[in-house]
Amino acid sequence: MTSEPSAAPATGTRRRRGLLVFLRDVLIIILIAALVSFVVKTFIVRSFYIPSASMERTLMVNDRILVDELTPRWAGYERGDVVVFQDPGGWLGDQPQPPASPPLVQAIDGILTFIGISASDSQDHLVKRIIGLPGDHVVCCNALGQITINGAPIDELDYLNLPEGNTAASNEPFDVVVPDDSLWLLGDNRTRSRDSRAHQELPSGGFVPVSNVVGKAFLTTWPFGRIGAIDGHHQAFDSVPDEE
Secondary structure, eight states: EEEEEEHHHHHHHHHHHHHHHHHHHHHHHHHHHHHHHHHHHHEEEEEEOOOTTTTTSSOOOEEEHHHHHHHHHOOOOOOTOOOOOOOOOOSSSSOOOOOOOHHHHHHHOOOOOHTTTTOOOGGGGEEEEEOOTTTOOOEEOOOTSSOEEEEEOOOOOTTOOOOTTTTOSSSOEEEEETTTEEEEOOOOOOOOOOOOOGGTTTTTTOOEEGEEEEEEEEEESGGGGGOOOOOOGGGTTOOOOOOO
């Protein structure tokens, strides 16, 4: 008399096959999520943190912000927009190197930065406010200490971070005409911002090519108490004519 074969091996095989199918599905989900995140970072929205005080009080050191990369592709930029851009050459200078992380940590952070979760490349970018668009004649300053654009003064006191008792928009005079496809960018913390004013001796003349702009900063996401929209203060520029 022979005994019936046990069903255990078949059950074990099915369990192993089910586990492999589960792991395959999880891997596919992870890959799809990473691809979607990469596409979002590359073409739609991107995260940065603020490493310096040049935009205080609008943006504080270590704030995390979201940058709209998509809308400016068809709508362009406006005076007052706060934008993140790549160094056009000579703005950042020699940056102090942070302590080296273990290779595994560097690899993981590189992957997270690639797909847009980490923002470790923020040190390679700058954030400023657009003051002059292509063709604008931007001058500092009139008798009231205001910058004029195409002959019209702009009142920036609502967002500038100036020393107590100082109302001048800039202590550094300038008189420039913004070239085609370029921008004139200034920080809100004018006494602590090395912006277009500080780089006029460079071949670029202190102007930033529009092609270097990553996008428009629109939201502060961290810390929790500072979550909110980033104000472009576009009303300050309402009286500026398109041409002088």
